[in-house]
Amino acid sequence: MEDFLELLVSATASGCVYGLLALAYLVIIRPTSIINFAVGEWAASGAFVGVAVLSTLVWPALEWPWWSALLIVAAFGALVGYGTELLCVRPLVARGAPELSAILVLLGVLVIFREGNTLLFGASPLPSPAPFGFRRMLIGPFPGVSQQFLIIGATFGVFLSAWLFFERTVWGRAFEAVALNRKAAALMGIDLRMVGALAFAAGGAIAAVAGLLVSPLTSAHFLMGLPLATQGFTALVIGGIGRVEGALLGGLILAFVEQFGARWLPVPSGMTLAFPFVLLIGFLLFRPTGLLRAPETRV
Amino acid sequence: MSAPLLQVRGLTRRFGGLVAVSDLDVDLGRGEILALIGPNGAGKTTTFNLIAGVDRPTSGTIVFDGRDISRQPAHARAALGLTRTFQHNMPFAGMSLTDNILVGRHARFTGGLVDVILGARRLREQESAARRKADELIEFTGLGARVDADVSTLSFGEGRLLEVARALVSDPRAILLDEPAAGLTGAEVARLARIIADIAARGIAVLLIDHDMRFVLPLAHRAIVLKFGEKIADGPPRDIVNDPAVIAAYLGNSAGAAHA
Amino acid sequence: MNGRGVHALGWLAGMGVAIGLAFVLGSYHTDVYRKMLIWVAMALGFNFLFGVAGQIAFSHFAFASVGAYGVVILSHQLGLPFGLAFVLAIVICGLTAFIVAIPATRLEGFYLALATLAFSQLVRVTIDEGGALTGGTGGLANYRLPPFFGVDVRGPWYTVCLVLLVAFTLWILTRVDASWFGRACRAVRDNPRAAEAMGVDIARARILVFVMTSTLAGLAGIGYAYVDNVINPAVFSLENSFLLLFMIIIGGSGRHVGAMLGAVVLYLAPFALEPVAGNHYMLVFGVLIVLAILFRPDGLAGLLRITRPGKAA
Numbered sequence: 001m002e003d004f005l006e007l008l009v010s011a012t013a014s015g016c017v018y019g020l021l022a023l024a025y026l027v028i029i030r031p032t033s034i035i036n037f038a039v040g041e042w043a044a045s046g047a048f049v050g051v052a053v054l055s056t057l058v059w060p061a062l063e064w065p066w067w068s069a070l071l072i073v074a075a076f077g078a079l080v081g082y083g084t085e086l087l088c089v090r091p092l093v094a095r096g097a098p099e100l101s102a103i104l105v106l107l108g109v110l111v112i113f114r115e116g117n118t119l120l121f122g123a124s125p126l127p128s129p130a131p132f133g134f135r136r137m138l139i140g141p142f143p144g145v146s147q148q149f150l151i152i153g154a155t156f157g158v159f160l161s162a163w164l165f166f167e168r169t170v171w172g173r174a175f176e177a178v179a180l181n182r183k184a185a186a187l188m189g190i191d192l193r194m195v196g197a198l199a200f201a202a203g204g205a206i207a208a209v210a211g212l213l214v215s216p217l218t219s220a221h222f223l224m225g226l227p228l229a230t231q232g233f234t235a236l237v238i239g240g241i242g243r244v245e246g247a248l249l250g251g252l253i254l255a256f257v258e259q260f261g262a263r264w265l266p267v268p269s270g271m272t273l274a275f276p277f278v279l280l281i282g283f284l285l286f287r288p289t290g291l292l293r294a295p296e297t298r299v
Numbered sequence: 300m301s302a303p304l305l306q307v308r309g310l311t312r313r314f315g316g317l318v319a320v321s322d323l324d325v326d327l328g329r330g331e332i333l334a335l336i337g338p339n340g341a342g343k344t345t346t347f348n349l350i351a352g353v354d355r356p357t358s359g360t361i362v363f364d365g366r367d368i369s370r371q372p373a374h375a376r377a378a379l380g381l382t383r384t385f386q387h388n389m390p391f392a393g394m395s396l397t398d399n400i401l402v403g404r405h406a407r408f409t410g411g412l413v414d415v416i417l418g419a420r421r422l423r424e425q426e427s428a429a430r431r432k433a434d435e436l437i438e439f440t441g442l443g444a445r446v447d448a449d450v451s452t453l454s455f456g457e458g459r460l461l462e463v464a465r466a467l468v469s470d471p472r473a474i475l476l477d478e479p480a481a482g483l484t485g486a487e488v489a490r491l492a493r494i495i496a497d498i499a500a501r502g503i504a505v506l507l508i509d510h511d512m513r514f515v516l517p518l519a520h521r522a523i524v525l526k527f528g529e530k531i532a533d534g535p536p537r538d539i540v541n542d543p544a545v546i547a548a549y550l551g552n553s554a555g556a557a558h559a
Numbered sequence: 560m561n562g563r564g565v566h567a568l569g570w571l572a573g574m575g576v577a578i579g580l581a582f583v584l585g586s587y588h589t590d591v592y593r594k595m596l597i598w599v600a601m602a603l604g605f606n607f608l609f610g611v612a613g614q615i616a617f618s619h620f621a622f623a624s625v626g627a628y629g630v631v632i633l634s635h636q637l638g639l640p641f642g643l644a645f646v647l648a649i650v651i652c653g654l655t656a657f658i659v660a661i662p663a664t665r666l667e668g669f670y671l672a673l674a675t676l677a678f679s680q681l682v683r684v685t686i687d688e689g690g691a692l693t694g695g696t697g698g699l700a701n702y703r704l705p706p707f708f709g710v711d712v713r714g715p716w717y718t719v720c721l722v723l724l725v726a727f728t729l730w731i732l733t734r735v736d737a738s739w740f741g742r743a744c745r746a747v748r749d750n751p752r753a754a755e756a757m758g759v760d761i762a763r764a765r766i767l768v769f770v771m772t773s774t775l776a777g778l779a780g781i782g783y784a785y786v787d788n789v790i791n792p793a794v795f796s797l798e799n800s801f802l803l804l805f806m807i808i809i810g811g812s813g814r815h816v817g818a819m820l821g822a823v824v825l826y827l828a829p830f831a832l833e834p835v836a837g838n839h840y841m842l843v844f845g846v847l848i849v850l851a852i853l854f855r856p857d858g859l860a861g862l863l864r865i866t867r868p869g870k871a872a
Contacts, residue, residue: 035669091853100615101852103669104808107801108848115842226797230680233673270688277677277684284674285662351756377758389753391746393813401739402746406758408739412767415738416731422738429739465757 002143009144009152011259012252013217016155019251020210021232022239023162026247028203029236031178031195034089034102039207040229041113042080044222046073046208047215048121051128066131073212074205081204084109085197093196110225118222128215147216154213155248158206162244175199234280240290249291254279302365303328304504305350305381305473310359312345312528319345321528323359327473327506332499334515334536335508337525338548343508344477346525350506351383351475352376364472378406380472384465386481388458390450396442396461397433399450403465404429429468436464440494456487463494467503474498476507480514492518516540524548574726581718589718593786595826596721597779600728602806602822603815604775607732609804610812611741612768613748615668617800618659618675619776621682624795626652626777627784628686628693635702636692645781652777656770664765679797686792698791717785724782728775729815735771736815744768745813805844809851811860820859 024039053069064072088105132146139149166172177185178195186192211220211228218224231254239250254276262272283290307325311318320342327333335343348354350361352373361369368376377383382403391399408425415422437443440460445453453461459479466474476495480488488511495518499505509515515522516536524532524539526548532539539545577596584592605619629648633639639647663674686693693699704712712720735741743764746754755761784790802825810821825844832840851858 035673088849088853097856100668101856104615104804105849105852107804108845108852111801111805111841111845111848115839115845119839119842230673230676234677237673268688271684274681274684277680280677281674281681284666284670284677288666288670372760373755374758374760377756382758383756385753385756389750391749391753393749394742394745398742398745402742402754402759403757405739405743405746412735412740412771415740416734418734426739469758 005141006143007259007263009142009148011255013144013148013151013255014259015235015252015255016151016248017210017214017228017251018231018235018254019248020155020158020206020213021228022235022247022251023159023244024203024207024210025232025236026241026244027162027175027206028199029241031175031199032089032093032102033099034106035233036106036200036203037103037229037233038084038106038110038113039203039232040225040227041110041117042077042204042207042225043211043214043228044117044220044225045080045113046077046211047128047220047224048117048126049073049076049208050212050215051126051220052121054129055127066129070209070212073208077204077206077208078201079204080113080208081200081202082197084204085200089200090193090196093193110229114222114225117225121220121222123222125219125221128212128220130216134216145217147213151213154209158209159244159248162206166244171198230280231276234276234283236290237280237283237288238290240292242290243292246290246292253291304364305506306360306362307350308360308362310346310349310361311357312342312349312354313357319528320349320356320525323525323528323530325350325506325523327504329472329504330499330502332495332505332507332518332520334519334522335506335525336510336512336515336522338510340527341525342528343510343525345528347475347477347506347508350381374406377469377471380469381475382466382469382471382473383475384459384462384477384479386477388455388462390453390458390461392451394450396446396448396450396453397430397437399461400433400436400464400468401429403468404432405469407469432468432470433464436467439467439497440464441490456483456491459483459487459491460494463491463498467498471503473504473506476505476509478509479507480509480511488514512540570726574722577722577725578719581715581722584718589715590786591827591830593718593721594783595823596718596725597783597786598803598806598822598826599819600721600725600779600782601776601803602810602818603725603728603732604772604779605803606807606810606812606815606818607736607744608768608772610807610814610818611736611748612744612765614664614765614769615672615804616663616675616769617672617797617804618679618773619803620795620797620799621675621679622652622656622773622776623780623783624682624686624790624792625655626780627790627795628699628780629777630781631699631702631784631790632692634705635699641705641707648781649774649777652780653770653774656773656777657766660766660769660773664762664769676797676800679800683792683796694791696792698789698794700789703788704785721782721786724778728779729819731775732815740764740767802844805848807858809844809847809858811858814860816863817858817860824859 021039021043025036028034028036050069050073053064053072054066088109089102092101092105130147132150135146136143137146166176174185174190175195177188177190178192182192235250235254236247237250238253239246257279258272258275261275262269303326305325305327307323310320310323312320323346335346337343345354349356352371356369360367363376363379363381366379368379391402407429408422410419410422437446440463442457442460442464445457450461479491483491492514495505507515519536521534522536522539523530524545531548532542532545580592601619601623608614608616626648629651630644633647634641634644659678663671666674687696689695743754743759746757746759747761747764751761806821806825807818809825810819811817829840832843836843855861
């Protein structure tokens, strides 16, 4: 039982990280239809920037409190997203290039960030400090590591704000209007370029924060980006791109299948690596809209 | 008298509670120009999509050349000799003008990939026949001067002519024109009208939907008027313009101006 | 007719140079040259899939690994005659591609890329976990190409085989590209709705292209298997599929000459960049990709465009 509860906490924490990555995709896809595969590398960059701010491993004498690192990493991610949109995506949108061009440009951006991370921070993993250390603790009946509980709490915070943003603010409504009909939204006076830039900034910030949150458990490593990108995308496909909650649901399902499957299914441990891909293929083919439908398609 | 080339019987299409097309009959003979007209929202586009195979009817049949095509996909209808143009020009932007037209010949090539790779003689003959036909249509539509142009630089009117050439290159038996005059200048409309008359003179049946009456009525041999998805008149254009029901439904209250 | 003569002469000259190189290069450069030829063959096929037919798939190296592992396992692990193993490996590639293509080609745009990415990872996991049959992560070695009708195909003659592989790939793809089928593929890429209205069965065209190019990738994989007489999963990794995509974009997508240029330039670039950028040449590629898409969508081949007017990109 203890074992089960521990696995439950660990799977929930992983699911939250996948969910955050899925949310980073989602806030960009909704208004722009662009799949930004670079979010995984942005998460890695977020982790590295966090390590740089928090420890003496990269630059000496920058031992700031963890909360300030969270803010710096979020701002860094937003800046990265905004800059990428401005320099790489906007010119393509302006000349009416197909969406695929933007997606391919972002693959170039992915490579630039991955190589940039290696160049600046080296190829070996860097340990990332956790704000509450690595104490094992019990919350109610649930045993886990403090960082796992922090991830879960922070993720719920991020999703709650995202949900409030989309459901309760004028800007969120503008995002939705653009998602439903770009031309009509433009006629209504919504600045499409502004929405695009904000979407990328928000996606960048969410991805970078996700990277910072997970890094104490995995270390900051230049290879962490691609798995996060594919797992986040799988979570998005499972939950569906229609609704914010779908991203979190998809992330949790993916992590539960991965971790509980690895523990209890009678397959060789190497084969468990295949679970996310089987899920991804299955959902793409048989349930391409994901589990949760977008609000406007509910009749 | 033989059966008409295209026979539509009891064609109905519902979207949820809305009946877009209701129990519609249409006959189209060889070499005939038939205009499908009516105010916006009358069901013209829905009817067009059902006949072109982009949409499936709720009930009713579409028989083309003695064959029930109601459930056939769009590409199969094109292969049977029922081709179309688009209201908003849809060129293949990355291909030359000639190749754009040649795509329309697709279904006339027989043999598989192996024949292609081995360069089968029959294929070479089909290819040169296709190119002759494409050249002839470039001449016919007057696109000769633009044959080396990037298709994305064509004017809207030239793009429309490309649509027509692409739909004719397979020697179809019927051609569906979706608002062919929309967006054209006066001179272009006159040129297009001559081209459409020539097409019909070759024995090809033409079904066109449009709401520009000045374009349609002098050109068409027959017109069908739709209102709220139902046929309210069917006959020669002369009779149509004098039909009180038509005047009330269409000419009377809008005179070509669209109601939203 | 003159054009045809020039064309034939171009082929002859190209083949002459490519075969001649096989006999003059030293052993280090022969190794580089052979791998470059494999990349060119892979790029040609991928260009047809992505550049001509508009399908972005990350499964090209997975199919190369199916071909390579297929022939090595069948002929050396299971002891089948080489000719039979060769044919069977190609058939397995084609069948696998067909089974993948039927559902996958229904996916639009980048969703196909992600589904094929997942498929590639499944192939990778299968090879990693294949035990003695696939050699696991360590791969297979200690096999060699058996004599062909009593003649040992080795040294420059094996390089000639790889030149012929590239020529065969180019020949097939040029033929197909110039045909009604090539036009149908480009039409589906540019405007699926209009292509369908013109009588093109979109699903069929997409499946055929996927199977054809994936089988060609399998053939290139077989060619690779006997370059070093070693195969392991890392050789066919996802990274390589990305690199292949970059080769096409930088070379000029949709044109054979672009694919070949891109493959040669990006394969050789690391050797030139080594002294300047160390092993960060991928950073340079990333920047090039971004610049190419923003400013030169027709790639390096676009620079040659002046010499071939009327030929659409």
